[in-house]
Amino acid sequence: MILALLLLAPVTFHKDVEPVLQKQCQPCHRPGEIATMPLLTYTQARPWAKAMREAVLLKKMPPWGAAEGGPFANDSRLTPREIEIIESWAKAGAPEGLKRDAPAPVQWTPGWNIGTPDSVIEMAEPFDVPATGSVDYQFVILPLGLSGDRWVSAAEIRPGARDAVHHIVAYLREPGSEWLKEAPRGKAFRAHGVTRNDILSIYTPGQQPFIAPAGMAKLIRAGSELVLQFHYTPNGTAVRDRTRVGLRFAGETPQKRIHTLQLGTTEFVIPPQEANHRVSVSGTLPNDSLLLSLFPHMHLRGKAFEYEIVAEGGRVETLLRVAPYRFNWQMNYILATPRLLKKGTRLRCTAWYDNSANNPWNPDPSQEVRYGEQSWEEMMIGFFDVAVDVGVDKPAFFVR
Secondary structure, eight states: OHHHHHHHSOOOIIIIIHHHHHHHTTTTSSTTSSSSSOOSSHHHHGGGHHHHHHHHHTTOSSOOOEEEEOOBTTOOOOOHHHHHHHHHHHHTTOOOOOGGGOOOOOOOOTTOSSSSOSEEEEOSSOEEEOSSSOOOOEEEEEEOOOSSOEEEEEEEEEOSSGGGEEEEEEEEEOTTOOTTTTSOSSSOEEOOSOOOSOEEEEEOTTOOOEEOOTTEEEEEOTTOEEEEEEEEOOOSSOEEEOOEEEEEEOSSOOSEEEEEEEEEOSOOEEOTTOSSEEEEEEEEOSSOEEEEEEEEEOOTTEEEEEEEEEOGGGOEEEEEEESSOOTTSOOOEEEEEEEEEOTTOEEEEEEEEOOSTTOTTOSOTTSOEEBOSSTTSBOOEEEEEEEEETTOOHHHHTOO
């Protein structure tokens, strides 16, 4: 009898809905973050009750693209019970309930998702993004000012003009590197081509900041510089961007060192009107490592992306399949348990592209599409993070 009464108890905001919002929604739905409206209070959430109900029933929110693979530590999908709570609350007229039933509020660090940074690096000069046209990739080299080696446990890139930024990659340029050796410091400049330099962190809409698992970190050598690669996308309004990067340092030498690797190709041609064009590339790991996460990257014609282990005899295991792929919400899928990959393990990345008129994001289905930096061109990159022994740098990892 008591259980039946509890089941019939009305769903209210403070008792039932607020805990769900704290867990799954507020990381984006708070001031200064990517979502359009905050959902920290009842007053803020009440006008959106019907829209929230529709979004969770259609599973549009929270965004999640993994159709296969996992389990993943950052799986943002609501449970059936959580969906039922949002639906029942909206259908009941979105009652507030008793404030004493509210959970303790989450103490968000204003402006950061990694907590208060130990160091903040900021562009010395803002970059003016025009209202229209295209902008070549821009690079800015910033000093880190580190007199000694530092282990980084978290890194977050915060664009100053988020709506005009497609992506930002933060590379590390170690002392003695020939890459961009003669480039100016502190000012934006144009550059093209790819590099094998270590990646500290990546920003795209939907991407979470880099936060290392316990006992792991990325290494910044003394005297290194931060090289920011910007892909700006004019959106009709001229804006100024002044991006910041926040770092948190590990308190001690970690047990494992993290490297960001990538598997991809620039050698592909997507025919006009092709609705399901497939591009695949594979490679073997040069040494043992722990697989931590998977981050696929394509542009506007991207349809689906898959990571697989191809074993001897042709047996295939899917690590991740993202379908449908969302250009405007690109995620890093973090394994719930790191996966040991032995030396010689063959990884295969496969991408599918929709260059037909049925793709609503397609700039021009009549055009043949090749690799390129701009959004109307295409890319095929499967980034993935691995952990190795602390003494193994990137060149050493690739020694077979």
